[in-house]
Amino acid sequence: MSMMTYSHLENKDLVIGIYLNLQKAFDTFNHTILLWKLNNYGIREVMHSWFKSYLSNRMQYVFVNSCNSTKLLVFCGVPQGSVLRPLLILLYINDIYNSVLKEKIKLFADDTNLFIAAKSVSELEVKANLHLSNINKWLGANRLHITIDKICCSLFSPTKSNVPRVGIKISTGNTEIKCVDNCQYL
Numbered sequence: 001m002s003m004m005t006y007s008h009l010e011n012k013d014l015v016i017g018i019y020l021n022l023q024k025a026f027d028t029f030n031h032t033i034l035l036w037k038l039n040n041y042g043i044r045e046v047m048h049s050w051f052k053s054y055l056s057n058r059m060q061y062v063f064v065n066s067c068n069s070t071k072l073l074v075f076c077g078v079p080q081g082s083v084l085r086p087l088l089i090l091l092y093i094n095d096i097y098n099s100v101l102k103e104k105i106k107l108f109a110d111d112t113n114l115f116i117a118a119k120s121v122s123e124l125e126v127k128a129n130l131h132l133s134n135i136n137k138w139l140g141a142n143r144l145h146i147t148i149d150k151i152c153c154s155l156f157s158p159t160k161s162n163v164p165r166v167g168i169k170i171s172t173g174n175t176e177i178k179c180v181d182n183c184q185y186l
Contacts, residue, residue: 014157016124016168018114018132019183021150022093022139025110026085027077029092030143031055037091054084076143092142099138100131121168128153128170136172146172152180 035052062069078085086109097105104115114131118124139145151172170177
């Protein structure tokens with residue numbers, strides 16, 4: 001886990017970092033939604049047509065033991081190995097910020113990290129659960145999902161003695177999020 005400086009997140013007593021991974025984000029983002037977002041970002045006319053052409057009428061098939069499956073149209077995701085793949089996923093998820101106004105959120109490809117500051121554990125729980133609910137609504141509207149077994153959180157405080165010894169209770173959907181002392185933070 002990379003170290004986080006306390007001053008980075010305002011002068012509050014406690015901070016929780018919630019680490020989310022989007023499930024198969026590169027393969028599941030919806031072309032129609034992406035094209036709508038590109039238009040909203042100001043990518044219009046010729047450039048928009050170029051992206052639409054790039055995403056449209058793509059076919060995929062499986063090749064095993066010298067046999068090909070039937071070709072099928074692809075309606076979501078971007079081809080593996082494409083130089084546009086990381087850019088398009090970031091453009092697709094960039095507006096997740098709107099679901100957690102006034103909080104720190106960091107995006108890196110399919111990893112999303114939310115940092116919430118509060119004066120008490122109870123305030124932290126309320127804010128974290130509210131923001132996770134909003135993120136879940138955003139994910140549903142954008143046809144994305146969290147990888148449940150990869151989600152975790154960590155508590156930070158200005159001093160080690162201020163870190164609560166009692167677990168904080170936050171959840172996404174019906175799944176309680178485990179608090180850990182360390183985790184991979186990209």
